[in-house]
Amino acid sequence: MGFLNKLLGRTTTEGENTMSKLNIGIILGSTRQGRLSPQVGEWVLQVANQRGDANYEIVDIADFKLPLLGEADATEQATAWNTKLASLDGFVFIVQEYNHSISASLKNALDYARDAWNNKAAGIVSYGSVGGARAAEHLRGILGELSVADVRIHPALSLFTDFENGTVFIPADLHLVNLNGMLDQVNAWSGALKTLRS
């Protein structure tokens, strides 16, 4: 729409702008009681909303009440989950390290969809004792199989220095640069990949 407006010499209206913005879901990867992921997701959402370049929203896996895949009839939950994913052009995964990998709830939620992930882009924000780096690298392997293009820049948060007493999230300033760099890449790749899906 932007190039068309330029050609026609008109400026985009506010409504058109919102319509043409990409939809980026910030996916909370943990579901346990007392989890830290909502604090991290809120930080990402706040920074992202200040940019005004996409429609960002928190997507909480816990809301979808997905049983372990194949364990029970979950047609309703699976449909709701796939519908939500289908409405998104890109993702930011909030990833926590469980036994050097991603949480079981995130893996389960990844397994519940296929087409709805395909040909989209994703960024990773991880946390753990070493920044959740091992979990993030495992996630990259899984995303490859789901045809999700994961971007390079990766804010990695420390449980020791970015969380007071391991519970209250107070990110060091340096992460802001990486977060914005990651969001730049997610937006660029999400827009490019959208052309493959239309």
Ligand SMILES: Cc1cc2nc3c(=O)[nH]c(=O)nc-3n(C[C@H](O)[C@H](O)[C@H](O)COP(=O)(O)O)c2cc1C
């Ligand atoms: C089952 C389990 C395994 C964990 N294993 C690791 C680990 O291997 N490496 C690490 O850095 N942190 C590990 N942790 C610490 C978590 O990264 C930390 O508790 C984090 O807050 C979990 O994310 P959440 O609060 O969003 O659930 C583990 C925590 C749990 C519950």
